[in-house]
Amino acid sequence: MQTIDVMLGRRSYPIHIESGLLNNIPSLLGEVNGDRKWVIISEPKLLDLHGNTLRLNLEGAGFACDVITLEEGEASKNLSVYGSIIERLIELQCDRTSAILALGGGVVGDVSGFVAATFLRGIDYYQIPTTCLGMVDSAIGGKTGVNSPSGKNLVGAVYQPKGVLIDPELLHSLPRGEVQSGLGEVIKYGAIRDKDFFHKVSSWLDDTDAFPFEDAIAQCCTIKAEIISKDEREGSLRRILNFGHTVGHALEAQLGYGTIRHGEAVSYGMKCAGKISCEMGFLSEEEFILLSSTIGKLPLPTLPEIDKTALMKFIRVDKKWENLQLHFVLLKQLGKAVISTAVTEDLIKNSLEVFE
Ligand SMILES: NC(=O)c1ccc[n+]([C@@H]2O[C@H](COP(=O)([O-])OP(=O)(O)OC[C@H]3O[C@@H](n4cnc5c(N)ncnc54)[C@H](O)[C@@H]3O)[C@@H](O)[C@H]2O)c1
Ligand SMILES: [Zn+2]
Numbered sequence: 001m002q003t004i005d006v007m008l009g010r011r012s013y014p015i016h017i018e019s020g021l022l023n024n025i026p027s028l029l030g031e032v033n034g035d036r037k038w039v040i041i042s043e044p045k046l047l048d049l050h051g052n053t054l055r056l057n058l059e060g061a062g063f064a065c066d067v068i069t070l071e072e073g074e075a076s077k078n079l080s081v082y083g084s085i086i087e088r089l090i091e092l093q094c095d096r097t098s099a100i101l102a103l104g105g106g107v108v109g110d111v112s113g114f115v116a117a118t119f120l121r122g123i124d125y126y127q128i129p130t131t132c133l134g135m136v137d138s139a140i141g142g143k144t145g146v147n148s149p150s151g152k153n154l155v156g157a158v159y160q161p162k163g164v165l166i167d168p169e170l171l172h173s174l175p176r177g178e179v180q181s182g183l184g185e186v187i188k189y190g191a192i193r194d195k196d197f198f199h200k201v202s203s204w205l206d207d208t209d210a211f212p213f214e215d216a217i218a219q220c221c222t223i224k225a226e227i228i229s230k231d232e233r234e235g236s237l238r239r240i241l242n243f244g245h246t247v248g249h250a251l252e253a254q255l256g257y258g259t260i261r262h263g264e265a266v267s268y269g270m271k272c273a274g275k276i277s278c279e280m281g282f283l284s285e286e287e288f289i290l291l292s293s294t295i296g297k298l299p300l301p302t303l304p305e306i307d308k309t310a311l312m313k314f315i316r317v318d319k320k321w322e323n324l325q326l327h328f329v330l331l332k333q334l335g336k337a338v339i340s341t342a343v344t345e346d347l348i349k350n351s352l353e354v355f356e
Helices: 021-032 044-060 079-091 106-121 132-138 168-173 176-193 195-210 213-230 237-242 245-255 262-279 285-295 308-320 345-355
Strands: 002-006 013-017 037-042 064-069 099-104 124-129 143-148 151-158 163-166 328-333 336-340
Touching: 002 213, 013 021, 013 213, 021 044, 021 124, 021 163, 037 044, 037 106, 044 064, 044 099, 044 168, 064 079, 079 106, 079 143, 099 106, 106 124, 106 132, 106 143, 106 151, 124 132, 132 168, 132 176, 132 213, 132 262, 163 213, 168 213, 176 195, 176 213, 176 237, 176 262, 176 285, 176 328, 176 336, 195 213, 195 285, 213 237, 237 245, 237 328, 237 336, 245 262, 245 308, 245 328, 245 345, 262 285, 262 328, 262 345, 285 328, 308 345
Parallel strands: 013 163, 037 064, 037 099, 099 124, 124 163
Antiparallel strands: 002 013, 143 151, 328 336
């Protein structure tokens, strides 16, 4: 088992990674069990696939366990689902000692984390990610929350889990497209922070059937843990995790959420950011080509014709959230990200040619 620590003083926590780890969860949590109640929050399908086994294992080891489900999909990430989970916790007579196990992808993780952050002003929770995106990104770092009708992630809290328990074998049941979308974020980690890892990922992508998920996930978690440990609240360093996300988010919003997967949109966004980095004289032409060809190894969906002016409107909305200044993540070189406030709309518009 590989263990990576997120170092945040008294709020530090471990990320455990091992194939088959799901079966060891009772022993990993044995020390913190006591008399507390455990609530697994998941989706019906995920309970059938993995959650019922987890529950049986926990109960067999003497844990008091309940289950709450939410429907799968981004539509569940809202205040009404959040409210109904809180009510259910009250019905189940949960108290301050109760703990949540969030078994699912980013949707389950974000909602459950926000429930944990706010129920009785905060109870313990553990992330058990089941998607590639969850394992390398959303389960780590404590960003929790739900969407409002006006936009994504507008309500939430930074509230760290007590631990992240990753079993890469759970990816076997994940649809291939979801796995490949998560690999977009894997490329991101190499591009922003670790050139050697970038090169490894690039060659691993030549044969995705043999992709070494456990090692790749561990390296992504190491990078994210290091960044979170230094900058929990997105002062500046944490911003580099948004590489590819300015254009990526705009693309998701314009095409409609659910039309393109997050990691796919980010992959296109990374190509744009790479091109801008090159145009502004940061990234060499050679490294930009390497970045693009690595992203090109992912089977990205063909985009419909994009209305560039409309896309720019979505980018400007993103801008509002950054004190009216667009903090654009660029690459100085592969493995080294830099934040720029000098990226013009023209540069962004020109970079959209990578879509063609
Ligand atoms: N908190 C953060 O730091 C952070 C970071 C990135 C993204 N996010 C959020 O994460 C969400 C997206 O997460 P996601 O991509 O994991 O999507 P998701 O949670 O919707 O999961 C994708 C699909 O895969 C299914 N699924 C999950 N695990 C499975 C498995 N092992 N086998 C079979 N099917 C499985 C789910 O039912 C769902 O249909 C977005 O809401 C995004 O805003 C949060
Ligand atoms: Zn992302």
